[in-house]
Amino acid sequence: MKFTVCNIHFTQQTNKQVYISQQLIQAWKLDVDEPLSIKLGSQVITATIKPYNKRGKHILLSSTVRQLLNVPFSGNTNVIKLGKNEIQIGPLVGILTDQFGAVGSPFTSRSSFVKQLIHYGTKIGYVFGFTPDDINWENKTVIGHFITSNGTWFRRKVNLPDVVYNRLPNRRKEVSDEMTKFREKFIQHKIPFFNWSFLNKNDVYALLDQDPEALAHIPESHLNVSAEKMKDMLHKYRFIYFKPSTGSLGYGIYRITYIANKGYFIRYRSNEKNNLLKFETFDKMYRHLKLKVGRNYSSYVAQQGIRLIELNSCPVDFRFHMHKDGNNNWQAVGIGAKRAGRGSVTTHMRNGGKLLTPLQALQYTFGNKAQQVLQYAKNVSILLSEAIERNYPHRIGELGLDIGIDDQGHVWMFEANAKPGRSIFKHPALKEEGKTSLQHLLEHCLYLSQFQGDEVK
Numbered sequence: 001m002k003f004t005v006c007n008i009h010f011t012q013q014t015n016k017q018v019y020i021s022q023q024l025i026q027a028w029k030l031d032v033d034e035p036l037s038i039k040l041g042s043q044v045i046t047a048t049i050k051p052y053n054k055r056g057k058h059i060l061l062s063s064t065v066r067q068l069l070n071v072p073f074s075g076n077t078n079v080i081k082l083g084k085n086e087i088q089i090g091p092l093v094g095i096l097t098d099q100f101g102a103v104g105s106p107f108t109s110r111s112s113f114v115k116q117l118i119h120y121g122t123k124i125g126y127v128f129g130f131t132p133d134d135i136n137w138e139n140k141t142v143i144g145h146f147i148t149s150n151g152t153w154f155r156r157k158v159n160l161p162d163v164v165y166n167r168l169p170n171r172r173k174e175v176s177d178e179m180t181k182f183r184e185k186f187i188q189h190k191i192p193f194f195n196w197s198f199l200n201k202n203d204v205y206a207l208l209d210q211d212p213e214a215l216a217h218i219p220e221s222h223l224n225v226s227a228e229k230m231k232d233m234l235h236k237y238r239f240i241y242f243k244p245s246t247g248s249l250g251y252g253i254y255r256i257t258y259i260a261n262k263g264y265f266i267r268y269r270s271n272e273k274n275n276l277l278k279f280e281t282f283d284k285m286y287r288h289l290k291l292k293v294g295r296n297y298s299s300y301v302a303q304q305g306i307r308l309i310e311l312n313s314c315p316v317d318f319r320f321h322m323h324k325d326g327n328n329n330w331q332a333v334g335i336g337a338k339r340a341g342r343g344s345v346t347t348h349m350r351n352g353g354k355l356l357t358p359l360q361a362l363q364y365t366f367g368n369k370a371q372q373v374l375q376y377a378k379n380v381s382i383l384l385s386e387a388i389e390r391n392y393p394h395r396i397g398e399l400g401l402d403i404g405i406d407d408q409g410h411v412w413m414f415e416a417n418a419k420p421g422r423s424i425f426k427h428p429a430l431k432e433e434g435k436t437s438l439q440h441l442l443e444h445c446l447y448l449s450q451f452q453g454d455e456v457k
Contacts, residue, residue, distance in 0.1 A: 336424030
């Protein structure tokens with residue numbers, strides 16, 4: 001639906017009137033003798049139209065109309081014509097998060113990201129941050145957190161939004177019955193809600209288990225693996241990764257290796273140190289592993305080891321930050337390569353890993369074919385994102401794919417995260433991609449709220 005960028009003003013008039021410039025009245029073919037239906041978020045009111053003798057695209061809202069509509073502030077925003085004498089202002093976009101903090105940093109560690117998104121969002125509508133406690137379902141309103149032009153936070157009561165981007169940070173809290181019911185209320189109110197929850201590693205493998213296109217890029221993986229199956233995997237692949245299905249940042253991961261005539265080896269990180277243990281037999285190794293993991297064993301995934309490309313004898317993997325765009329298509333927006341620290345089980349920076357650009361990593365192995373391999377990996381990442389979305393019961397708009405590439409150029413996906421971190425955008429060469437990531441998020445919000453299409457000039 002085509003939109004028009006209009007300048008919204010406020011007037012102290014207490015009547016229930018909307019003053020609209022002649023240019024907009026003519027463009028929208030409004031009947032000034034009929035009432036105007038005006039919508040913002042979940043609220044719709046009717047008001048009288050009064051022509052406004054000012055050149056350009058201007059709308060003046062009386063104080064009564066502003067209060068009834070809960071318009072947070074004046075300035076340029078988008079307006080779409082829904083029907084005869086019906087318009088909608090917006091969109092009203094909510095960023096759902098948690099951990100309410102001090103006035104200067106309301107969302108603690110996430111405040112900076114939320115602030116960035118709100119700042120870019122001023123170009124597309126009204127974007128605000130909020131927590132579950134900020135909603136009043138009975139009145140269909142939210143206490144939204146906005147920022148001023150100089151970056152200070154302020155709060156305004158607004159209507160339930162047109163779309164919600166979910167960045168709730170707590171895995172455990174997110175799976176509670178209370179939080180599930182909370183998210184379902186948005187669906188009941190027909191509000192598009194994307195990034196429903198964190199993705200469990202094993203859930204992702206199960207989602208793609210019957211998807212032939214995706215399966216070609218998924219290492220063999222088993223939850224709560226039996227001793228027999230683990231031994232089979234080790235003898236087949238020579239090494240496997242054993243990792244928690246709900247973990248993140250590389251915590252609790254073991255790399256288990258079998259070398260004929262030498263035994264079994266477990267490599268893991270503990271107390272900020274890389275550790276390597278050797279066992280003569282599988283049984284001894286397995287008993288030790290079960291003791292280390294304890295009651296959490298049943299939630300661990302055993303995954304086929306892949307011989308990744310290396311840089312200075314250290315394996316390299318990739319984070320593909322994926323977004324749905326304004327046309328509802330998947331795009332690989334940011335790609336970071338991560339070289340493992342020497343002796344480390346993972347490529348995480350806190351374990352000594354180093355962040356590189358993808359071509360830096362690929363050129364070492366593939367030389368002048370590096371760009372070709374990278375494009376193939378981008379195509380596969382889009383294929384995998386489409387497969388996850390196709391098989392997932394809820395709406396997804398963003399994914400972080402942990403990708404490996406072997407020395408034959410084959411692409412493997414190890415994990416998919418529905419609320420990916422943004423550490424790759426800290427690399428100086430990826431700062432522009434970080435901005436593009438924010439733009440894609442907002443463009444997808446425009447798509448979901450139906451503020452899409454070309455601007456009416």
